[in-house]
Amino acid sequence: MAQLSRKEQASATREKLLITAKNLFAEMGYHGTPVRAITRQIQKGDGILYHYFPGGKQEIMxxxxxxxxxxxxxxxxxxxxxxxxxxxxxxxxxxxxxxxxxxxxxxxxxxxxxxxxxxxxxxxxxxxxxxxxxxxxxxxxxxxxxxxxxxxxxxxxxxxxxxxxxxxxxxxxxxxxxxxxxxxxxxxxxxxxxxxxxxxxxxxx
Amino acid sequence: MAQLSRKEQASATREKLLITAKNLFAEMGYHGTPVRAITRQIQKGDGILYHYFPGGKQEIMxxxxxxxxxxxxxxxxxxxxxxxxxxxxxxxxxxxxxxxxxxxxxxxxxxxxxxxxxxxxxxxxxxxxxxxxxxxxxxxxxxxxxxxxxxxxxxxxxxxxxxxxxxxxxxxxxxxxxxxxxxxxxxxxxxxxxxxxxxxxxxxx
Amino acid sequence: MAQLSRKEQASATREKLLITAKNLFAEMGYHGTPVRAITRQIQKGDGILYHYFPGGKQEIMxxxxxxxxxxxxxxxxxxxxxxxxxxxxxxxxxxxxxxxxxxxxxxxxxxxxxxxxxxxxxxxxxxxxxxxxxxxxxxxxxxxxxxxxxxxxxxxxxxxxxxxxxxxxxxxxxxxxxxxxxxxxxxxxxxxxxxxxxxxxxxxx
Amino acid sequence: MAQLSRKEQASATREKLLITAKNLFAEMGYHGTPVRAITRQIQKGDGILYHYFPGGKQEIMxxxxxxxxxxxxxxxxxxxxxxxxxxxxxxxxxxxxxxxxxxxxxxxxxxxxxxxxxxxxxxxxxxxxxxxxxxxxxxxxxxxxxxxxxxxxxxxxxxxxxxxxxxxxxxxxxxxxxxxxxxxxxxxxxxxxxxxxxxxxxxxx
DNA sequence: GATGAATGAGATTTCATTCAT
DNA sequence: AATGAATGAAATCTCATTCAT
CATH class of the missing domain: 1.10.357.10 (Tetracycline Repressor, domain 2)
Structure with a gap:
């Protein structure tokens, strides 16, 4: 895997959050998907979602x-x-x-x-x-x-x-x-x- | 108002639960309606819903x-x-x-x-x-x-x-x-x- | 210990919450006292505080x-x-x-x-x-x-x-x-x- | 505006941190002021505060x-x-x-x-x-x-x-x-x- | 000097449900 | 038939702090 610059990595994380959220929302519904399920799937800490989407779950949706x-x-x-x-x-x-x-x-x-x-x-x-x-x-x-x-x-x-x-x-x-x-x-x-x-x-x- | 027999009363409570639930579900959605909102509106205790609908919120729906x-x-x-x-x-x-x-x-x-x-x-x-x-x-x-x-x-x-x-x-x-x-x-x-x-x-x- | 009626027990729990909250607030400050510290000290579940004080921590204060x-x-x-x-x-x-x-x-x-x-x-x-x-x-x-x-x-x-x-x-x-x-x-x-x-x-x- | 030497700049940043912190603490209280509020107001990164005040929020106070x-x-x-x-x-x-x-x-x-x-x-x-x-x-x-x-x-x-x-x-x-x-x-x-x-x-x- | 991505413990709160009375 | 005290898992969100770059 190529070495990613910090900016690239950040944007990749943001993208991963979006994709994972979409899949999980689709699978379990918006209400049925805890924020944790998203962050855990991309193997990041709980707070990362709020770093990229300060509005939280609603904003990512x-x-x-x-x-x-x-x-x-x-x-x-x-x-x-x-x-x-x-x-x-x-x-x-x-x-x-x-x-x-x-x-x-x-x-x-x-x-x-x-x-x-x-x-x-x-x-x-x-x-x-x-x-x-x-x-x-x-x-x-x-x-x-x-x-x-x-x-x-x-x-x-x-x-x-x-x-x-x-x-x-x-x-x-x-x-x-x-x-x-x-x-x-x-x-x-x-x-x-x-x-x-x-x-x-x-x-x- | 006529005195209601126990059976009638029971049935009346059940009916009130259904009607109230329908209205609240319509107004605030299924997820948005706490069981308490239903029981409180008919001025009964928390448990009453489970008396008539042992399956709980899902069953009443x-x-x-x-x-x-x-x-x-x-x-x-x-x-x-x-x-x-x-x-x-x-x-x-x-x-x-x-x-x-x-x-x-x-x-x-x-x-x-x-x-x-x-x-x-x-x-x-x-x-x-x-x-x-x-x-x-x-x-x-x-x-x-x-x-x-x-x-x-x-x-x-x-x-x-x-x-x-x-x-x-x-x-x-x-x-x-x-x-x-x-x-x-x-x-x-x-x-x-x-x-x-x-x-x-x-x-x- | 005398057998307490349900009402007495309820009122006792409410009182215990107040006293415990007062002590803990005094000891660790309002901000420094998690709600959990209060409920755990009286050996009750997390939610009990909200049963008696729906406004939560602020209300109890x-x-x-x-x-x-x-x-x-x-x-x-x-x-x-x-x-x-x-x-x-x-x-x-x-x-x-x-x-x-x-x-x-x-x-x-x-x-x-x-x-x-x-x-x-x-x-x-x-x-x-x-x-x-x-x-x-x-x-x-x-x-x-x-x-x-x-x-x-x-x-x-x-x-x-x-x-x-x-x-x-x-x-x-x-x-x-x-x-x-x-x-x-x-x-x-x-x-x-x-x-x-x-x-x-x-x-x- | 005169060009500032590195030393002057550093000292200026430190000073800005102190002044901003004081204002924000006064306005929103110590607990009510996130570190980010301070660093964002002086348009610097999150970590800058720890550069000048390794003890963090407490130290600046x-x-x-x-x-x-x-x-x-x-x-x-x-x-x-x-x-x-x-x-x-x-x-x-x-x-x-x-x-x-x-x-x-x-x-x-x-x-x-x-x-x-x-x-x-x-x-x-x-x-x-x-x-x-x-x-x-x-x-x-x-x-x-x-x-x-x-x-x-x-x-x-x-x-x-x-x-x-x-x-x-x-x-x-x-x-x-x-x-x-x-x-x-x-x-x-x-x-x-x-x-x-x-x-x-x-x-x- | 400076950045900001990432952390993760921890805080408050909600609520369906149970069960002794 | 009815109550409501109690539960406790789970959910959302915050934030001081670290560290690789």
Whole structure:
């Protein structure tokens, strides 16, 4: 292992704290994770967490949410339509949903916590997520409009259509998170595909 | 006030415990509600809760969920299609969703807790809720089939159509519960109506 | 040992907490006394203190001060001049100062704490003590006036004279408390007597 | 600003530490002041305090007390009677008390701390203060003797008289420090003057 | 001279639960 | 049926101090 400068080591410790906290919060919940569990896992003293996050447990959670959110925003904004413009409609939609899904699954644990303990944190995170979803709706509506221009789907309220599509995905995701499902089928991965095909078929008629 | 028999008194205390617990859990969360807050509000000693619910805090929460769930099941099962059979399609669907909504809003707080602390309680409740939703999907699909038979909507995969409809509602409800919304519009009450109309219009084409 | 009813035992525990806290605070200071030291000394669990004093360490200190103060007020008010009316002046004054001294020495430890940590507690206690001292000044002035009427001392501003007397005592007491003395003589007990005699001699001239 | 040599810089840092510590101790108490508050205020690292004061927090407090005390001793010793020898008695006494008062008020905060935490530090400081006061008593007694020789006051035990005078001042000062006053009058500044006049009048009779 | 990462003992407090009465 | 005294593990957080750099 390379010799690390003090600054590098400090930043590494901070990072370890964040990662460990995220994992433990995911595994045992925010309330279920004692601060000690975090510090002990990185084999440091009890106080180290307060050295990097003077606000304690709450602050480390806040930082986790903020960082995850910022990453998500950046990724979704980069989801340019160019890469999907030439794909068949259903494939394009699946790519979009898949990409969104990926982003959420990426930090599914964090989402889970945000949902579960959502009163703990100032609702800022939730609000930002709302805005993000709204923007996404409009972006998809725009995409559908272009497909209509190409004659692939009929004319309709494209914003509503986009919402319909996102509903399917969101309901599916929320269900996974909270453990209540509409579909008790074993093959949950195919669910989205099925529903997208069905929806597109309605749009084409 | 009439003198209560011992049995009635006991039962009254048990009931008071349940109601008080539900209110406090809703207000301050399950973790945020000390057992003492419950017993003190009904002006009884600390131990009384364990007399009626030997399993303690967890048990009282379980009972609350179970009772609420049983009530919900009963109500939804009574949601006979007969009463809506003669209504226009979009009205009938709105009645169905409205009824489901009503049932959930009825104990929105409990739902919130079920979502938030869903790993605390054995997932039995969540599973039952899943089954309930699946049954509901089939029931709606059946209803749509009948409407198709009447020539009101075209032929399609009615199960998928029912899922699509429920997705809209579920996404909406979950969003309310966790505070993340796709629509930041001020008039949220009209949202469901709009989306149902849109969906029905697709089914009719 | 007689069998105690539950209520008696509870009250005994509360009392034990107060006494133990007082002793430990006196010995090691308020800050220097962990709550655990108190509960361990009475061989009870950590939480018992919070059962009787929900406000914790601060509350137990407050209660100690309040109770001590109430006792002191009561005693000083009962210090009727009747019992000293017939004594020679210097003896009467020594009785008064001795009585006051006794009252303070009674809870010298508490006084020490009140002085030392006086910013901790709302200044109510200190204010009340001030009022008490002022009243005492007037009471002594009144007594001196009567002695003047009897021709034992000359005419003068009796309030000032009373202050002068109390100054001697207070300075002496404060000195004992904080450990700074004007007199480094070994026989501190004779100090007050000497000074009273000196002062009276001035009044008589 | 002139470039400071290393020695000057070091000494400046040490001085900054002392001044900052004194202010913070005064403001928040010894226990209430974390070492970090001091080092952060002078924008240095955590360890710097231990560089200049290896004994840590305790040592810096000790040094503060010692320096303040040395300054006080020096000043009081310079309080030569020559400057007051020609003044009227009451004015001369007021000058003496005023000078002593000034010296104490100068570092009232430090006095306050010395009183509050007097068991923390070895009692050396308190003892020295005691000796200082005793010497002062004798010095005043000597002064009174000279005034008696001039026929301004009658013969009496001048040591006792000096004690009586200092009592008035000490009680007043202590009262200010701990917040317990004999006089609740609004004009506290006149208190000393009144009492001195009263005492002198007794000496003259 | 100076830094600040790291320590870890220890402090206060909470609270679900038990059980003798 | 009811009480509430007592428990004690556990949780969060503070802070004087050390020491490698």
């Amino acid at each position: 806040s930082v986790l949410l903020r960082e995850s959110f910022e990453h998500r925003v950046q990724e979704i904004k980069q989801l340019t339509n160019e890469t999907i413009e030439h794909l068949p409609l259903r494939d394009a939609l699946l790519v979009i949903l898949g990409k969104i899904n990926e982003l959420f699954l990426d930090d599914l644990d964090l989402m889970r916590i945000l949902f579960r303990e959502n009163e703990l944190f100032d609702l800022e995170e939730a609000k930002q997520l709302s805005v993000l979803m709204s923007e996404q709706v409009e972006s998809i509506a725009e995409f559908l409009r272009r497909r209509h221009a190409r004659g692939e789907i009929r004319f309709m309220n494209f914003t509503f259509a986009a919402r319909q599509l996102l509903s399917i995905w969101m309901q599916h995701s929320f269900s996974c998170i909270v453990g209540i499902k509409v579909v008790t089928a074993p093959d949950v991965s195919a669910y989205l595909e099925e529903m997208v095909d069905f929806t597109v078929s309605l749009w084409q008629a | 379980s009972v609350l969920l179970r009772e609420s769930f049983e009530h919900r099941v009963q109500e939804i099962k009574q949601l006979t299609n007969e009463t809506i059979e003669h209504l226009p399609l979009r009205d009938a669907l709105l009645v169905i969703l409205g009824k489901i909504n009503e049932l959930f809003l009825d104990d929105l707080d409990l739902m919130r807790i079920l979502f938030r602390e869903n790993e605390l309680f054995d997932l039995e409740e969540a599973k039952q809720l899943s089954v309930l939703m699946s049954e509901q999907v089939e029931s709606i699909a059946e209803f749509l089939r009948r409407r198709h038979a009447r020539g009101e909507i075209r032929f399609m995969n009615f199960t998928f159509a029912a899922r699509q409809l429920l997705s809209i509602w579920m996404q909406h409800s979950f969003s309310c519960i966790v505070g993340i919304k796709v629509v930041t519009a001020p008039d949220v009450s009209a949202y469901l109506e709009e989306m149902v109309d849109f969906t029905v219009s697709l089914w009719q084409a | 407050s209660v100690l001060l309040r109770e001590s103060f109430e006792h002191r007020v009561q005693e000083i008010k009962q210090l009727t001049n009747e019992t000293i009316e017939h004594l020679p002046l210097r003896d009467a004054l020594l009785v008064i100062l001795g009585k006051i001294n006794e009252l303070f020495l009674d809870d010298l430890d508490l006084m020490r704490i009140l002085f030392r940590e006086n910013e901790l507690f709302d200044l109510e206690e200190a204010k009340q003590l001030s009022v008490l001292m002022s009243e005492q000044v007037e009471s002594i002035a009144e007594f001196l006036r009567r002695r003047h009427a009897r021709g034992e001392i000359r005419f003068m501003n009796f309030t000032f004279a009373a202050r002068q007397l109390l100054s001697i005592w207070m300075q002496h007491s404060f000195s004992c408390i904080v450990g700074i003395k004007v007199v480094t003589a070994p026989d501190v007990s004779a100090y007050l007597e000497e000074m009273v005699d000196f002062t009276v001699s001035l009044w008589q001239a | 000790s040094v503060l007390l010692r320096e303040s005390f040395e300054h006080r001793v020096q000043e009081i010793k310079q309080l030569t009677n020559e400057t007051i020898e020609h003044l009227p008695l009451r004015d001369a006494l007021l000058v003496i008390l005023g000078k002593i008062n000034e010296l104490f008020l100068d570092d009232l905060d430090l006095m306050r701390i010395l009183f509050r935490e007097n068991e923390l530090f070895d009692l050396e400081e308190a003892k020295q203060l005691s000796v200082l006061m005793s010497e002062q008593v004798e010095s005043i007694a000597e002064f009174l003797r000279r005034r008696h020789a001039r026929g301004e006051i009658r013969f009496m035990n001048f040591t006792f008289a000096a004690r009586q005078l200092l009592s008035i001042w000490m009680q007043h000062s202590f009262s200010c420090i701990v917040g317990i006053k004999v006089v609740t009058a609004p004009d506290v500044s006149a208190y000393l003057e009144e009492m001195v006049d009263f005492t002198v009048s007794l000496w003259q009779a």
